[in-house]
Amino acid sequence: MLYYLSLFTGDISFLNIFSYITFRTGAAIVTSFLLTLLIGPKVVAKLRSYKIQQIEREYGPASHLSKSGTPTMGGILIFLSLVVSVLLWARWDSNYIWLLLFTTVTLGIAGVMDDYTKLVKKNPEGMKSSIKLAIQLFTAVVVVGYLALNPPNGNYTTSLIIPYMSKMFVDLSVFYFAFAMLVIVGSSNATNLTDGLDGLASGCMVFTAATYAIFAYLAGNVNFADYLKIIYVPGAGEITVFMGALIGACLGFLWFNAYPAQVFMGDTSSLFLGGVIGTAALCVKQELLLPIAGGIFVLETLSVMLQMGYFKLTHGKRLFKMAPIHHHFELLGVPEPKVIVRFWIVGAMLMLLALASLKIR
Template sequence: MLYYLSFLKHDISFLNVFSYITFRAGGAIITALLIVLFIGPAVIRKLSSYKIQQYQRDCGPASHLSKHGTPTMGGVLILASLLVSVFLWARLDSPYTWILTFTTIMLAIAGILDDYTKLVKKNPAGMPSWVKFSIQIFTSFIVVLFLTMYPPNAEFAFKLSIPFFNNFIINLSFFYLIFAMLLIVGSSNATNLTDGLDGLAAGSMVLCAGTYAIFAYLAGNFNFADYLKIIYVPGAGEIAVFLCAVVGACLGFLWFNTYPAQVFMGDTSSLFLGGVLGVAALCSKQEILLPIAGGIFVIETLSVMMQMFYFRVSGGKRLFKMAPLHHHFELKGWPEPKVTVRFWIIGIVLTLISLASLKIR
C-alpha cells in the first residue's frame, strides 16, 4: 500500500523511496519483525489461557517431555505479521503478491484446522490426512492454473533452468504442471516435518526465504538477469518483498521460539511457510534451486521416507534411531540446541552454494 505514496513524488520528492524494491523489502522485514515482538507476549499469554498447549507423545525423545504444556499455534504470530507487512509494503496490483497471499491463507487454514483438532478437540491424530492433502492439492492446482494462464516468462513457461550450467534448459512440457504441484505440496510438508526442535524450522526458513528473495530481486531486473544468465521474470521484485516479510516474521518468532521455546509455531504456519517457498520458486523460475537452498527441509523429509522404506523391507528394523533426522541426533546424545545450530550451519553453507550458482554457469 505504501508503494502508492511514490505517486506523489512530484510534490514531495522524498516519497519516491517507496518505489524502490530494496527500500520496501527492508521495510517489510522490519515491520514484520516488530509486529511479532510487540504482540508476541500477549498472544503467548492468550494461547496459554486457552490451554492451547503442546502435547508430547511418549514415543518421542524423552527430553521432549519437559515441553509438555508449552503454548503452540504460535504460527498465528507469523501469519498476522506477514499479512500486515505485505499489505503495507508490497504492490497490491502485482499478481505475485496475490498468488503468494492466496497460498498463505489456504495453507494456513489447513494448519489451523489440524492444530485445532489436535489441541482443542484433543484428537492427537489431528484432522484426517485426506482433508489436509485435499487443501494442499487444491491450493497447488489453483497456483499452477494461474501460472499456466499467466506464466512468469512465456518463453520458459514449461521449462526448468538447471543451476551451475549456462543455458541448460529442460522442457517438461505437460509434465511441468504435475511437477509444479508436487513442488508446492512437497515443500509444504517438508517444512512441517522440520518443525520439531526449538528454532529449527523458523531459522531454516529465514535462510531459505532470504536466498529466494535475492534471486527474485535479481530475476525481476532485466540487466541483472541478463548479466547473470538467469530467466528474466518481469515484476518478480514483489516476490522479494513478500519473502522479506517472511524473513522478518520468522526472525521475530525466533525471539520466542529459540531454546527453550516459549511457544511453538505448530501446523498453523509450518504448512504455509513451505508452500510459499514452493510457489516463490515457481514464480521466480528457480525451481531446481529449491532442493539446494532448502536442503535442510529435503534432508529431513528424505530421512522419514528412508526410515519408512527400510522399516518395511527389513522386517521392522530402523535405519535411524528416530525420524525425522533431528531426532536421530538427539537420541545419539546431542543436546537440542547443538542439533539446531549445526543444522543452521548446514543451511548457511547451502545458502552460499545457492548464491554461488549465480556466477558458476
C-alpha cells in the same frame, strides 16, 4: 500500500524512496519483526490461557516430555505479522503478491484446522490426512493453473533451468504442471516435518527465504537477469518484498521460539511457510534450486522416507534411531541447542551454495 506514496513524488521528492524495492524489502523485514515482538507476549499469554498446549506423544524423544504444556499454534504470530507487513509494503497491483497471499491463507487454514483438531478436540492424529492433502492439492492446482495461464516468462512456461549450467533447460511439456504441484505440496510437508525442535524450522526458513528474495530481485531486473543468465521474470521484484516480510516474521517468532521455546509454531504456519517457498520458486523459475536452498527440509523429509522404507524392507529394523533426522542426533546424545545451531549453519552454507549458482554457469 505505502508504495503508492511514490506517486506524489512530484510534490514531495522524498516520497520516491517508496518506489524502491530494496527500501520496501528492508522496511518489510523490520515491520514484521517488530510487529511480532509487539503482539507476541499477548498472543502467547492468550494461547496459554486457552490451554492451547503442546502434548508430547509417547514415541517422541524422552527429553521432549518436559515440553508438554508449552503453548503451540504460535504460528499465528508469523501469519499476522507477515500479512500486515506485506499489505503495507508490497504493491497491490502485483499478481505474484496475491498468489503468495492466497497460498499463505489456504495452507494457513489447513494448519489451523489440523492444530485445532489435535489440541482443542484432543485428537492426537489431527484432521484426516485426506482433508489436509485435499487443501494442499487445491492450493497447488490454483497456483499452478494461474501460472500456466499467466506464465512468469512465456518462453519458458514448461521448462526448468538447470542450476550451475549456462542457459541449459529441460522442457517437461505437460508433465511440468504435475511437477509444479509436487513442488508446492512437497515443500509444505517438508517444512511441517522439520518443525520438531525449538527454532529449527523458523531459523532454517530465514536462509531459504533470503535465497529466493535475492533471486526474485535479480530475476525481476532485465539487466541483472541477462548478465547472470537467469530467466527474466517481469514484476518478480515484488516477491522480494514478500520474502523480506517472511524473514522478519520468522526472526520475530524466533525471539519466542528459541530454545527453550516459550511457544511452538504448530502446523498453523509450518504448512504455509513451505508452500510459500515452493510458490516463490515456481514464480521466479528456479524450481531446481529449491532442493539446494531448502536442503535441510529435503534432508528431513528424506530421512522419514528412508526410515519408513527400511522399516518395511527389514521387517521392523530402523535405519535411524528416530526420524526426522534431527531426533536421531538427539538420541545420539547431541544436546538439542547444538543440533539446532548446527542445522542453521548447514542451512546458511546451503544458501551460499545456491547463490553461487549465479556465477557458476
